[in-house]
Amino acid sequence: MSLQEFWDYLVLGVMLGSLYAVIAIGYTLVYGVLQLINFAHSEVFMLGAYGSLIVLQLLDPGENPTALASIGFVAMAMAGSALFGGVTAYGLEKVAYRPLRRRGAPRLIFLITAIGASFFLYNLAGKLFGRDPMTLPEMYDNNEVFSLFGAGVNITQMLQFLTAVVMMIGLDLLVNRTKLGKGIRAVAQDAEVASLMGVDIDRVISRTFVIGGVLGGVAGFLFANLNQVSYTMGFIPGITAFAAAVVGGIGNIRGAMAGGVLIGVVETMTVPIFGDEWRSVSAMVVLILVLMFRPMGILGKQVGRAA
């Protein structure tokens, strides 16, 4: 691999990794407050993509929209995906997890419910939206905008990366600077004491789900730009992002970002070196190596109660 090729793949890897990072945050947030692996998060992601598709089909960008209109379409599609993702995550918490929490169900039951909810949602989506893959209508001409270390970056990639960065910074500020963020951290540290201190746990948990859902939904839209929309699209990115969350240290938000980017870069670098079929293998090798030498993940420390 020449140096130029190295930069090419590195840029692509960081772009893809930033998407994984945004999805991984959804896993990590929920794990932080509930010690629950929300396996239905991949379906939140998938439904977010459908949300943007529906919005775009309603608006119908047509041929060659103006630059201003393009920005509008992107914003509306993003809003649609955020709405779908947020509502799905909210509903999930309300219907699937809260009743279990009220009854003090053991951890394993939560996990099985999560998997069940995931199956239910993706089959429901297949039934509702059809089982054919679809693509988002073109919102703009995907031109190259600038080059980074000689690697061309086009509009879609820039959009993908910038949105991910903005969302991650926003979330970091939210968690560290706001009252809700304080509540999230308090519940993550010790739910029982937090509730004694007057934190409304139900509300914090439900809002945490919505935040994760909004991020996941928008990631679904960005991903649909990269590939296409289908009812099975959540599974592979979902599992990969989950691995990224674990690599970064599950429960740790900055860890999820770092893990996502790391996994994205490793996956992409695998393609020219070993070939595409080794992509997932190399991601899982990274997971295993990290778990072997640092079981709590790269930036992980014990957050909240022992799982």
Place this chain on the structure above:
Amino acid sequence: MLNKSIVRLAVPLVVGALALTGCSSSGSGDDTVKIAFQGPLSGDNVALGENEQNGVKLAIDQANAKGDLGFKLEYVASDDQGLPDKATAAAQKVIDDESVVAVVGPAFSGATNTASPLYAEAGLVTVSPSATNPTLTDPKNNFTSLLRGVPNDSMQGAGMATYYAKKLKAKKVYLIDDKTDYGAGLAGVAEKGLKDAGIAVVRKSVPQKTPDYSATAKDVVNSKADALIYAGYYQDAAPFAKKLKEAGYKGAAISGDGTNDMKFIELAGAASENWFLTCPCTDANVEAGTKKFAAEYQKAFNRAPGTYSAESYDITNMIIEQIRAAKGKVERESLRDALAKATYKGLTKTFSFDENGEFKGTDVYLYQVKGGKIAYQGNINQLAG
């Protein structure tokens, strides 16, 4: 141990006895003969299955409408999503329906590979309009019920290689398969053909459902290949085509019958422009012999016939002809033997099979995406010159 083996013996006997009584009662009761179709009727490649299903339905409806059959034909759908792991259940469903005497399908090579032992055991004939992996008709498999109604991928892959070598004078070809039975088989033949013609080949595998084709597209550009072969289905070919365009790939690209569907253009948009597509199928909308069929199909389903629609129609008519010859009183095995020996001149081509159930015939056709349509070019070997 003894008990177990008795049970093992007894169960099929009892089931068989029940089946026999079921057979005789239904045979004398109402004169309904069923023809099934097995293929993807849901899932990621549903468009390819529906093209064929409609061809089968049209043939059955027309035969019934004529009113001179003396028995009634019925259509049975069996959905395998084009997936090997769903294929056995789909096949079993058809086998268990005793009035099904023949199956059109399975549509995909992987599904055919897993379903064929079941069909062979049941003696139920399957005529596939589109399963093109060359190894399926290997006598070692003992797929005694499988007839192939289409030239296999040896022809398609060789056609691609010839076209690249002779017509486009390619120097270096980037060859990708999608790791399915179909894709790997097609790529294998193409690779051999290209190497024999002295063309450098970069062979890579990209599994289906890869979430991001950007890196692969970059790899294609960096490899400095001037031509590309994608052996797989449209669902993956479409996002790949998009990424190739974004990566600035300027060379030729060709894919096989798994991609030869309007869905490919729908999904890939402008990125599909100029892609070559091969198919052992003719274009029913263009060829003179199938113009009438295309109009009838359009009327019945409100869309133009797609890849393998006309072939499925032909195969169904071939089956109906044999059932008609037996005046509707057919048994599965006798129908299988009759079909294996039969010759039928359909709208698209003449169907006949060698002793392994392999199609006798070699014609492969070339298409190219032009102006958002799949434009028929003609016989690939004649075009290559």
